[in-house]
Amino acid sequence: MTSGRGTDGPLDGRVAIITGSGRGLRLAYARALAAAGAAVVVNDVDAEVADAAARSITDTGGRAVAHVGAVGSTDVAQALVDRAVAEFGRLDILITNAGILRDTVLWKMTDEDFDDVVSVHLRGTFTCVRAAATRMREQGEGGRIICVGSPTGQVGNFGQTNYAAAKAGIVGMVRTWALELARARITVNAVIPVAATGMTETAPFLKPYVDALHAGEPVAPYARRELSFGPPEDVAGLLVFLASDAAADVNGQAVGLGGDRLALWSHPTEAVVAFADGGWSAQAIADVWPKEFTGQLQTVGQTFPQAY
Template sequence: MDLTGKVAIVTGSGQGLGLAYARELARRGAAVVVNDINADTANAAVAAITAEGGKAHAVTGAVGSTEVAQALVDGAVETFGRLDILVTNAGMLRDKVVWKMTDEDFDQVLNVHMRGTFTCVRAAAIRMREQGEGGRIICIGSPAGQRGNFGQTNYSGAKAGILGMVRTWAMELQRANITVNAVVPVAATAMTETVPFLKPYVEAMHNGEQLPSFARRELGFGGPEDAAGIVAFLAGDAAAEVTGQAVGVGGDRLALWSHPDMTTTAYHDGGWDAEAIEQEWPTTFADHLESVGEKLPEEASAQ
């Protein structure tokens, strides 16, 4: 999986999952533009990558605006001469139940996750199309965006929206040989430390303890480095035909998420009024309703 000569941008890569992605891409030979809202954090990440023999350059700024997105692309082109890979990882949380969530809580999270993904992908797509040599765009999703999560109206909505955009961009950029995929990671980061059923496993990792097989396999939970391999794969030549997909990763587990689809259908001549639906519902639909939230194995549910 040689990425020598490739240039990547990884947003939100000063620490956590983003840093793991940036380090893995650099280890594979790519030059990496590191991004973080904090200059010291971004510079420390660059130092860590260069100390390992990689090439990296820091661009500080909070993703969301067109200006920061363009600064990231300009930083890649001016420093390394081109752009081949974009990983949109930057994120934040403002968790509250819907009746307590403020406009600011909602807007801040949507601005970073959803608008930030849009502006960065747009800027990268323009550059990649100008180069005419294809490219790789990898957007980071979340299980919360796939199934919902209590207290995360803003985050779940943004992550679900990102998947919708990924599928659209995969179609729009296919002729330019630019693949667009989503990675749905589960890993020990600052954003998962507050999840109650994951807390004991996060603490175990902080204490240098080995995670049990249940956590790594059934929960698909591990460290940030466990989620980095799929990013390197999707950035490489071996994934040239993979586009529009949502790939789950974490611990020892790798999985494909399905796209939304109709699961149960019925037909009624002349259309469906409320009474016809009331009559049909118990026999055709009632036993096929979808669940919400993560369906956790019993051991995790008991935590």
């Protein structure tokens, strides 16, 4: 990727779109990329929020414009790319992070609950990445695409059928896009963040640590290390790294960060393999299961050690 403007930052001269970046964790990403030298297109569905976010960057010497639109449709995705090119001349970085929640258990989840979340998270990621990748390939200078997942998409979470499906699908698409875009020198990675946001602050087990943040107090080491929990700014450095030349060889990965904990998630892989000549009957499976498979069954949901 090229660079131009002389800020000497790792993203000097580059242009980024960050979807859903009007507030919270996503705004922390936008501010961090701008501080690293990138010009940023801030996106939100609320015009006042988007404008305020862009001003918070320009008031401190960064470059940013606000673009209002609800991601999901092809038209909004293309409009974001067109805005980046019209304002700053090119596009080098896309971070997809727009999202909504419609949490409820399976038997109470409506079609609208499911469709709304999947449309914003999953379809919105697809349409924005397609538009951005097309532009980056036309430029012929590579690029960085970073899609934001969630621990829920990796391991599941009670009451989040729609969100888990969308976030798991995003990581699946990332692996495919990493293969498809590698020849064009466009890397595609997923970030699995954990931080104090509107989406996490309602979790009862996080309340003591959320209260500490609101009171301006430090978060306990247990939360920062074992729960990967801290303020949004803790995560922003990972986005700058993945968008920079330092991560040129990082592709198709899911990387987690929160608090003091940086982690590389594994791809799904076979945990146990057994063979039977001629194939498996139900009885043969029942016979081998307790001996070979029971002890290797995988956990679901997030598990945490006891606080110390």
